Amino acid sequence: MFCEKAIELIRELQRAADGQLPAFNEDGIRQVLEEMKALYEQNQTDVYDRLLRIRSLRWEYGSVLPSGIRFHFAAEETEWFNQYKKSLATYMRSIGGEGGLDITQDMKPPKSLFIEVRCLKDYGEYEIDDGTTVLLKKNSQHFMPRWKCEQLIRQGVLEHVLS
Amino acid sequence: MAGEGDGEDAELFRDSEQEEEEILTPAQLIAKLEEAWLNEKYSPDLLENKSEIVECVMEQLDHMEQNLQRARKGDLKVTIHRMEMERIRYVLSSYLRSRLQKIERFFPHILEKEKSLLEAAPSCLSPQEFTFAKEYSANCEAFLRGLALRHMPPNLQPLDLLKSVPKPNLDSFVFLTVKERQENILVEPETEDQREYTVDLEEGSQHLMKYKTIAPLVASGAVQLI
Numbered sequence: 001m002f003c004e005k006a007i008e009l010i011r012e013l014q015r016a017a018d019g020q021l022p023a024f025n026e027d028g029i030r031q032v033l034e035e036m037k038a039l040y041e042q043n044q045t046d047v048y049d050r051l052l053r054i055r056s057l058r059w060e061y062g063s064v065l066p067s068g069i070r071f072h073f074a075a076e077e078t079e080w081f082n083q084y085k086k087s088l089a090t091y092m093r094s095i096g097g098e099g100g101l102d103i104t105q106d107m108k109p110p111k112s113l114f115i116e117v118r119c120l121k122d123y124g125e126y127e128i129d130d131g132t133t134v135l136l137k138k139n140s141q142h143f144m145p146r147w148k149c150e151q152l153i154r155q156g157v158l159e160h161v162l163s
Numbered sequence: 164m165a166g167e168g169d170g171e172d173a174e175l176f177r178d179s180e181q182e183e184e185e186i187l188t189p190a191q192l193i194a195k196l197e198e199a200w201l202n203e204k205y206s207p208d209l210l211e212n213k214s215e216i217v218e219c220v221m222e223q224l225d226h227m228e229q230n231l232q233r234a235r236k237g238d239l240k241v242t243i244h245r246m247e248m249e250r251i252r253y254v255l256s257s258y259l260r261s262r263l264q265k266i267e268r269f270f271p272h273i274l275e276k277e278k279s280l281l282e283a284a285p286s287c288l289s290p291q292e293f294t295f296a297k298e299y300s301a302n303c304e305a306f307l308r309g310l311a312l313r314h315m316p317p318n319l320q321p322l323d324l325l326k327s328v329p330k331p332n333l334d335s336f337v338f339l340t341v342k343e344r345q346e347n348i349l350v351e352p353e354t355e356d357q358r359e360y361t362v363d364l365e366e367g368s369q370h371l372m373k374y375k376t377i378a379p380l381v382a383s384g385a386v387q388l389i
Contacts, residue, residue, distance in 0.1 A: 044327070047310060051303070055267070076309040080302055087298040094291040095259065096221030103256040103263070110249040113242060147249060 002039065006032045051080065058085055059104055062151055105150055115146045116161040123157050189223055193251060196220050200258040202381055205338070205388035207374050208331045209265045209273060210381065212289040220255050224248060266296050269331050271324040274300055300324075333375040340369045343385040350376055 009028045016022045054077055057065055063085045073081065093100035123136035128148055136142075136152075141161065152158040187195065199213045227248050234241050266273060266288070274296055277286060288296060303324070345364040350372070352359050364370065364386070380386045 047307075051306065074310075076306050076313075079309070080306045083298070083302040083305075087295055087302065090298075091263075091291055091295040094294075096218055098221075098225070101221065101252075101256065101259070103259050106249070106253045106256040109253050110246065113246055113249070147252075 002035060005035065050077065054081055055084060057081075058088065059107075060154055062104070062155060063089070105147060107150065110146065113146065114143050115149060116141065116143055117149050117153070117158040118161050119157065120159050121157055123152070126152075187219075192216070192219055192223060193254075196251070196254055196258065198384075198387055200254050200261070202388045203258055203261040206378075206381060207335045207337075208333060208378065209262065209269065209287050211285055211287055212262070212292065214289040217255065217259070217289075220251065224251060224255075262292065263295070265331070266292060267299055269328065270296055270300050270303070271328050272330050275325060333378065334373055336371055337374045337377075338369065338371055338389045339377060339381075339386045340389050341366055341386050345380060345385060348376065348380075 005028055009025060009032065012022055012025065012028075054073070057069065058081065061069075065081075070078070088104075092102055092104075095101040095103070119136045119138055119140045119142070122138050125133045126136050126148075127133045128145060134142055134144065136157065149158055149160070153160055195213075196216055199210075199216055203210055227244055231241055231244055231248075234244075273287065277288065277293065277296075280286060286293070307324075341364045344366045347361045348364060349359060349361055369389070377386055381388060
């Protein structure tokens, strides 16, 4: 049980009569420090793990996270996330030479050019490649280029209809 | 005399021109991209950057887009070319993502390696990737420092990223196909009672080997990871 040893040491000191100093419990201290180290390392692992999950949120949801998720971030994590997406954006813009490439798109190998999607929530107007716009209203269905739908599907705005 | 001299000069000029003009056909370029993509995907380590291929492929995609704008709408060729563009964009994105993931995963070791590179040695990272790696590292360090200031008691050691972030596992096994015949590849023993031995890799054959054993062959293009 964690902290048992530490509490024992403290009690030992408290039990000693006023002014008396019990023998220095080297063994006890060593055990407590080892426990502290183990807890610290576990905590580091957990903290790092959280960071990895935050990183994958950028790739799943895009650069704007749903407010429900953002609420769970520590201040340092929010700062990390903002710096990360800035860095990523700078990198993607610099790919190739002109305009760059958004590598958070095209996450799956292309199967068909167009897909049937259903709109799950009201989104508004959405422009497709050749300049035409589509009105994404809840429950409307559209036949759209797959690469335009990818991120909206991940965000939960659209749903791929498999007939 | 003058005539001979001119002839020689003209030939020299032609030769160097031909050397520079060794441009790949679009099909060859995409084949090279796919090779780089597969190697990067299946290698546990970050491979040498291929920015020339990336730049050429981006140019290629631009050309294709321009051609498509000029084409008649509804032409069947448009659909086929769009599909091809999507495929190329997928492979390119996947390739760059593979690299970025490894950079993020192993950043202290990758940056350490960059620091100790000799003058003329080729960098693993493209200039843009190097910038990204440095920013990522600074970001992580700032994050840990911020947390430490807020939460950790001062008697505990600050995190040494170089020690705590794991290195790429070069002992992991990879599948490969042989492009150029290799002789006398030294294979290290797995267990204590085995001895090291050598193998010859025949062209076209496939093998499952430790990445460490064949790493230089991947870099040189003698084998292809699959």
